[in-house]
Amino acid sequence: MSEREPEWLVEQQRVDEVVEQVERRIEALELETSDAHSEMVDIRKNFWDDVTVNFEDSAEMAETFASLKQQAEILSERERTHRHAARQLRTLRKLRSSPYFGRIDFLENGETAADQVYLGIASLRDKADENYLIYDWRAPIASLYYDYPPGPAELQTPSGRIEGELRLKRQFVIREGEIVSLFDTGVTIGDKLLQEVLGRHSDAQMRSIVGTIQREQNRIIRNERSRLLLVQGAAGSGKTSAALQRVAYLLYRFRGTLSADQIVLFSPNPMFNSYVSTVLPELGEENMQQTTFQDYLAARLGHSFKLENPYAQLEYALRAELEPGYESRMSGIRYKATMGFVRLIDGYLGVLGGEGIVFRDVRFREEVLVAGEAIGAYFYGLDRTIAVPNRMRLTAEWLLGQLKERQKAALKEDWVDAAVDLLDKETYLKAYQTIRRQNRKFKDESFDDYDRERELLGQYVVMEAVKPVRARIKRLTFVDVRSTFLKLFLDSDMAARAASQAGIELPEHWEAICKDTIDRLLVKRMAYEDATPFLYVVERLRGFQTNTSVRHVLIDEAQDYTAFQFAYLQRLFPFSRITALGDLNQSIQAHADTGESTGFTALASLYAAEETETIVLKQSYRSTRPIVEFTSMLIPGGSEIEPFNRDGDKPTLTVAADADALEGMIGERLRQLASQGNRTIAVICKTASQSRAVYEALRDGVPLRLVESETSTFEPGVVVIPSYLAKGVEFDAVLVYDASGSPSGYGKETDRRLFYTVCTRAMHELHLFALGSAGPFLKGPVEAYFEQAQQAADMQTNS
Numbered sequence: 001m002s003e004r005e006p007e008w009l010v011e012q013q014r015v016d017e018v019v020e021q022v023e024r025r026i027e028a029l030e031l032e033t034s035d036a037h038s039e040m041v042d043i044r045k046n047f048w049d050d051v052t053v054n055f056e057d058s059a060e061m062a063e064t065f066a067s068l069k070q071q072a073e074i075l076s077e078r079e080r081t082h083r084h085a086a087r088q089l090r091t092l093r094k095l096r097s098s099p100y101f102g103r104i105d106f107l108e109n110g111e112t113a114a115d116q117v118y119l120g121i122a123s124l125r126d127k128a129d130e131n132y133l134i135y136d137w138r139a140p141i142a143s144l145y146y147d148y149p150p151g152p153a154e155l156q157t158p159s160g161r162i163e164g165e166l167r168l169k170r171q172f173v174i175r176e177g178e179i180v181s182l183f184d185t186g187v188t189i190g191d192k193l194l195q196e197v198l199g200r201h202s203d204a205q206m207r208s209i210v211g212t213i214q215r216e217q218n219r220i221i222r223n224e225r226s227r228l229l230l231v232q233g234a235a236g237s238g239k240t241s242a243a244l245q246r247v248a249y250l251l252y253r254f255r256g257t258l259s260a261d262q263i264v265l266f267s268p269n270p271m272f273n274s275y276v277s278t279v280l281p282e283l284g285e286e287n288m289q290q291t292t293f294q295d296y297l298a299a300r301l302g303h304s305f306k307l308e309n310p311y312a313q314l315e316y317a318l319r320a321e322l323e324p325g326y327e328s329r330m331s332g333i334r335y336k337a338t339m340g341f342v343r344l345i346d347g348y349l350g351v352l353g354g355e356g357i358v359f360r361d362v363r364f365r366e367e368v369l370v371a372g373e374a375i376g377a378y379f380y381g382l383d384r385t386i387a388v389p390n391r392m393r394l395t396a397e398w399l400l401g402q403l404k405e406r407q408k409a410a411l412k413e414d415w416v417d418a419a420v421d422l423l424d425k426e427t428y429l430k431a432y433q434t435i436r437r438q439n440r441k442f443k444d445e446s447f448d449d450y451d452r453e454r455e456l457l458g459q460y461v462v463m464e465a466v467k468p469v470r471a472r473i474k475r476l477t478f479v480d481v482r483s484t485f486l487k488l489f490l491d492s493d494m495a496a497r498a499a500s501q502a503g504i505e506l507p508e509h510w511e512a513i514c515k516d517t518i519d520r521l522l523v524k525r526m527a528y529e530d531a532t533p534f535l536y537v538v539e540r541l542r543g544f545q546t547n548t549s550v551r552h553v554l555i556d557e558a559q560d561y562t563a564f565q566f567a568y569l570q571r572l573f574p575f576s577r578i579t580a581l582g583d584l585n586q587s588i589q590a591h592a593d594t595g596e597s598t599g600f601t602a603l604a605s606l607y608a609a610e611e612t613e614t615i616v617l618k619q620s621y622r623s624t625r626p627i628v629e630f631t632s633m634l635i636p637g638g639s640e641i642e643p644f645n646r647d648g649d650k651p652t653l654t655v656a657a658d659a660d661a662l663e664g665m666i667g668e669r670l671r672q673l674a675s676q677g678n679r680t681i682a683v684i685c686k687t688a689s690q691s692r693a694v695y696e697a698l699r700d701g702v703p704l705r706l707v708e709s710e711t712s713t714f715e716p717g718v719v720v721i722p723s724y725l726a727k728g729v730e731f732d733a734v735l736v737y738d739a740s741g742s743p744s745g746y747g748k749e750t751d752r753r754l755f756y757t758v759c760t761r762a763m764h765e766l767h768l769f770a771l772g773s774a775g776p777f778l779k780g781p782v783e784a785y786f787e788q789a790q791q792a793a794d795m796q797t798n799s
């Protein structure tokens with residue numbers, strides 16, 4: 001629609017009116033927030049004036065604490081109000097610039113006039129507080145906008161189904177209060193707004209897609225029913241975008257009962273966290289908790305083991321082919337990712353219920369208090385129908401009883417006297433206070449009597465010696481989980497029994513897997529593939545430390561998780577709904593090429609069918625049509641992926657004879673791309689070491705940044721990045737180094753998905769660079785889908 005059409009003018013007039021109302025709200029709220037702010041500053045400044053501080057005796061002390069607490073509560077209440085108002089203000093300022101992005105006219109069956117519904121990032125009512133000038137995009141009525149083209153439509157509401165006709169579906173782009181474009185969507189017309197949005201250059205951070213959410217994506221966003229929501233979506237189909245919009249939706253839908261810290265997003269790496277961190281604040285919501293699975297493992301195991309991270313494991317898989325033991329480790333990695341291994345461990349835990357758990361001696365002052373075997377005898381003497389963690393707790397109680405006995409006996413031992421003599425003044429005073437606190441009958445004069453004083457100090461000394469032992473018993477450290485875990489791999493009889501308990505066969509390479517596992521664990525090195533199974537055994541023996549407050553767990557790049565990791569997460573968050581988003585074609589972890597069911601495919605088996613919903617996204621939005629047509633040729637079943645109709649140039653392939661020539665051409669291309677307005681450009685390498693080398697070679701010619709596994713911010717500009725860290729993110733232009741079939745390129749069948757993942761990071765431009773010759777994935781019918789940049793190659797070879 002053009003600016004001169006009357007409809008446009010009418011709409012602009014409405015925008016002006018709404019903006020005016022928004023401005024009024026802003027003014028009022030600014031006043032309120034500034035009042036709240038000064039009040040807050042005032043309270044902080046005069047905090048101590050309003051508190052009576054007196055520590056003279058216990059009554060005064062209690063009063064002081066009460067007064068402090070009250071003052072702190074007032075302050076935190078003001079801070080909360082201020083934060084809330086500030087957030088509202090941010091949203092209103094956004095509405096001032098762009099009050100809405102869509103309008104629908106819906107005629108309900110039986111009515112004579114259609115309702116006009118304008119949709120924006122938040123609701124706004126008119127002055128009289130009667131009518132909605134803007135509906136929040138998450139309001140039930142907004143579903144019509146996302147789910148239907150003009151024509152018959154229906155709406156599910158809490159009070160039932162409403163049927164009618166969508167008379168109009170209009171999309172707006174409004175900036176600084178001015179309508180920049182306006183489209184009416186017909187049944188056959190392509191999504192013009194989507195065209196415009198996708199054609200832009202990226203701003204580094206991920207954007208919200210609120211104005212152009214597609215129907216299938218809307219099903220993900222608004223799903224409230226499923227315990228497990230599984231999303232399998234092509235590269236660039238909007239899985240991450242839909243996941244973030246879903247968080248915003250849930251926060252709106254369950255406002256008051258669900259808070260942002262009850263939602264956890266598992267991201268593939270720390271940089272990804274930064275990449276997505278602005279989407280929710282842009283929608284006026286607080287960010288959910290974000291973490292990586294590795295962060296969790298490190299927090300749990302990092303202090304006891306040298307823990308491998310997934311990138312080190314992947315680097316090993318990509319580079320260590322010639323090292324001794326490579327095949328054993330790889331078969332271990334693959335096997336340990338399967339559901340079969342989960343079953344084997346479950347079988348093993350079943351066997352351990354009857355025998356086999358290794359117990360450590362409990363020691364008191366270097367001496368064995370209760371030997372490991374005796375603990376085992378006690379544990380296995382308990383009623384076997386009691387669950388293992390409960391038997392552990394009963395054993396701990398028994399051990400605490402033994403310790404108490406020992407504590408009593410110790411009072412008469414010589415070391416206690418010696419220790420009392422050695423008490424320094426500070427400890428003596430501490431002992432005095434502790435005894436006073438603990439012993440009601442104790443009178444100050446008790447310390448006047450020498451014998452009584454020695455007795456009480458003796459008690460104190462023994463109590464202090466017992467304390468760490470008691471704490472260790474309570475933490476159940478008498479269970480030697482490492483040895484128990486190792487036993488499965490050391491003791492072939494145990495393994496056979498575990499397998500038979502689980503009703504499965506041990507895998508073909510079991511012996512080699514065992515040797516490889518034992519060698520590492522004996523020296524306290526925890527491989528990535530062992531970390532989760534190990535933790536699972538820890539928790540199943542000692543009792544799961546569950547997180548009961550989290551209500552929603554979202555797992556992005558879910559195809560890279562193993563069956564074990566999912567089984568673990570399911571137990572860790574027993575009251576959570578899980579949204580798992582992934583793409584099997586982008587499975588790049590070392591375990592990915594197993595024929596058996598690994599994580600993503602096995603996940604559904606962990607939940608009942610009626611609790612699970614699977615949504616498949618086939619349309620790809622990220623890349624131009626020529627890029628999607630090319631990348632679809634790289635994977636089996638790629639023809640199912642539907643490119644969004646956005647024009648662009650075909651990808652190019654440049655082959656050079658040596659690294660110097662190749663880097664020269666890459667430098668040239670980088671300068672050209674930057675001058676054409678591309679804001680985010682990535683040279684994607686296969687490994688971290690290749691990235692480092694390419695970075696060193698290019699850094700003098702072009703300003704660029706090297707991304708490593710610890711990099712935690714996503715910024716505009718040119719980056720050199722290893723393939724696996726580019727997961728989940730996107731760039732205006734991507735340069736692939738090196739697309740040959742050599743070991744440093746993508747030659748083996750196992751490299752296929754990695755190559756696909758790398759190429760699908762490009763939004764507008766994709767340029768492949770190969771050393772020597774093009775790799776096998778670039779041979780055959782696919783050649784029709786990219787341009788050979790012959791000229792550049794010839795030029796370089798001739799010079």
Ligand SMILES: Nc1ncnc2c1ncn2[C@@H]1O[C@H](COP(=O)(O)OP(=O)(O)OP(=O)(O)O)[C@@H](O)[C@H]1O
Pocket residue numbers: 194197198207209212213214217233234235236237238239240241242583586621622727728729730760
């Ligand atoms: N409905 C939509 N409207 C506008 N843009 C969209 C929409 N859906 C997806 N996009 C855009 O497509 C791009 C890819 O989206 P996203 O990263 O969410 O896909 P993904 O499925 O997670 O990709 P991958 O698996 O390849 O990492 C982003 O730029 C996103 O903004």
